[in-house]
Amino acid sequence: MNIFEPIKPAMRPRIGLYSLGHSHYWEQFDGLLDRLLGYNHFLAGRMETWGDVCNAGMIDGETAARQAVEKFNAANVDLIFCHAATYAMSASHIDIANRCHRPVVVLNLQPTAAMNYEQTTTGEWLAHCVGCCVPEIANAFNRSGIEFHLISGLLGLSETPAISLADENTAEHPEAIAAWDEIEQWVRAASVVRTLRNGRMGFLGHTYPGMLDMYSDFTMLTAKTGMHIEILEMCDLAKLAESVTDAECQSKLEQVHAMFVLSEDSPVDPLACKPRPEQLNAACRVAVAQEKLVREFDLDALTYYYRGKDGNEYEQLQEAFILGHSLLTAQGIPCSGEGDMKTAIAMKISDILGTGGSYSEIVAADYERGTIILGHDGPFHIAIADGKPILRGMGLYHGKWGTGVSVEATVNKGPVTLLNLTQTGDGKLRFIANQGEAIEAPILKIGNTMTHIKFDRGPTQMMNDWFALVPTHHGALSIGHNASQLEKIAALLEIDLHVVSK
Secondary structure, three states: OOOOOOOOOOOOOEEEEEEEOOOHHHHHOOOHHHHHHHHHHHHHHHHOOOOEEEEEEEEOOHHHHHHHHHHHHHHOOOEEEEEEOOOOOHHHOHHHHHHHOOOEEEEEEEOOOOOOOOOOOHHHHHOOOHHHHHHHHHHHHHHOOOOEEEEEEEOOOOOOOOOOOOOOOOOOOHHHHHHHHHHHHHHHHHHHHHHHHOOEEEEEEOOOOOOHHHOOOHHHHHHHHOOEEEEEOHHHHHHHHHOOOHHHHHHHHHHHHHHOEEOOOOOOOOOEEOOOHHHHHHHHHHHHHHHHHHHHOOOOEEEEEOOOOOOOHHHHHHHOHHHHHHHHHHOOOOEEOOOOHHHHHHHHHHHHOOOEEEEEEEEEEEOOOOEEEEEEOOOOOHHHEOOOOEEEEEOOOOOOOOOEEEEEEOEOOEEEEEEEEEEOOOOOEEEEEEEEEEEOOOOOOOOOEEEEEEOOOOHHHHHHHHHOOOOOOOEEEEEOOOHHHHHHHHHHHOOEEEEEEO
């Protein structure tokens, strides 16, 4: 449902790939090297769908491995796939992992589901004995202090090479589909990491006073994610707001009408009303300035909050924040309120994956339906909206200062994941993922985003298990069950992930 082009698209990852072989085999078995290189080129071609592949080809000795090191380091790859194409000695390629200092995924992908036992020759067998050297790789890597990950299964060719004596068309086999799902997740995880490490996080204003869980260790966040943190002042935004033209405001208003339904007065809450023209105009003017701020400082995400003396210029600006920041979130620049930078990172990760990432907290539990309601007063990610979000005028923000417009919406029904990034008492970062199902159920008409989520256990047990992991009270709500994908991202970032609800 995302109707806007991203301001800064996610970066394509750089993927290193090499296949393993034993140089003594090439003269002994005609066609074997070309056959294995064919598998290598197949892997590279499919991986190119999600990233830029730096392919070192066949590594069959230490000299070739050292050349691959130079090639991968020059390309600044994010992740390396080690393809066990046949038996190979671990000493012939261990230099790559030792000297590239990049995460390694070992591919144990057999070309055929079963060999042709009646006709298979030694050369044919060597094209299929890919699992033979994987225990040796695991042992050598472990003893060398090299962390690695493993994908086993089938290669997934769509046609059998002429040289083969067995059926190698395994594209539709469950073991091939599962393996390629894993490969895609690793490449997408590398995209997340590259985008974060080259990204710029804006911190505008300050954290909501007194919310101790949300105070962020800027040094820790930069060290673990690589994001540069650009500290912004309200005067930066105020200066840009002065430059906004009437034509720019009108263009932004057209965006608003494309993205939102403008509400009538709430039938139950006197604070939630039809947006007044002056509220909408003010919000659009600030929204233009907010986008200019993002472009001027080259931001990839933004967290914000301001509280000042009643009626001052900056307070009037912040009253209009939610609309503009929802528009920015829809354009690939996730924005989190109340100065919650950790949740802005969780939102950015979800956005890079194309799964949304809406700013959320617990609204309430519904013990009759067995759900926990998640939401906030914005920003909302339109990519996961169940229909057009509603824009409501607010006579008073909930627990804050000022008036303005707020977002009322619910996410698409079906599988969802809440991603939380927290910092624990030992100073370390921790991811927490809660998977559940968004269900159809009534929500309040008070200008907040709200969705009923049913988890694999009742609200009481769910909250007890969740809160024991000391989360921040906000998170990024996304569509799909994404824990498996998040495991790869957490591994690459070296941040622990705890999955509460499967």
